[in-house]
Amino acid sequence: MKIALIGYGKMGKAIDAIATAKGHEVILRIDADSQHLLEKEQLGQADVAIEFTTPETAYHNVLKCFEAKVPVVCGTTGWLEKLPAVKELCSKYQGGFLHATNFSIGVNIFFEVNKKLADLMAAQPQYNVWMEEIHHTQKKDAPSGTAITLAEQLLGAVTRKTNWVNASSEQPETLSIISKRIDPAPGTHTITYTSAIDDITITHTAHSREGFAAGAVTAAEWLTGRQGVFSMRDVLNL
Missing domain, CATH: 3.30.360.10 (Dihydrodipicolinate Reductase; domain 2)
Incomplete structure (x- = not known):
């Protein structure tokens, strides 16, 4: 699985380590300094994107993933007022979107x-x-x-x-x-x-970030190839 990591802080780095250990390939790493370089052409090479950034940037990052036809797992919180709009856009673009306030x-x-x-x-x-x-x-x-x-x-x-x-x-x-x-x-x-x-x-x-990061990778594996709006309840069949 080819992964685009949007957000490369402590959580992004933890996700990188777990995904790589599981045999996945991280082909794109976007941090705060390179946020403006996030382009549809780069994203389009990924099988799935994992987004952990800030409340100010999450909506636009998710929209770019929809435009690139790449399913996106989003763990950013603090922007939930825009979730209804994102769900409508997901349907419009026939995309895949999975959001959770916690992936553990x-x-x-x-x-x-x-x-x-x-x-x-x-x-x-x-x-x-x-x-x-x-x-x-x-x-x-x-x-x-x-x-x-x-x-x-x-x-x-x-x-x-x-x-x-x-x-x-x-x-x-x-x-x-x-x-x-x-x-x-x-x-x-x-x-x-x-x-x-x-x-x-x-x-x-929580004893470390590993539980959150491992859950995000599991969610990305599950979301790949799917269309629609999902949550961790879908991933875990709860």
């Missing part, structure tokens, strides 16, 4: 656990629920995309919570997300249900 297999299983627990707790109003997420100091968005996914799952089930805020809140209808940026933490997400009697806590802790 463990995190995607954690998403399913979060949804199940939220369903169980929906009828237990004596419990308040809040969230904490910890990332390294270079993380550009807060809360993280993973935290937002978890929050949206919670709001969909625990209807006594109507919105989330990235701060501590005393409002009973508000889900508090506490974001901390501490090096060298690659990512920890904790959801706590608390009552006067007891607490219930679920936590996912």
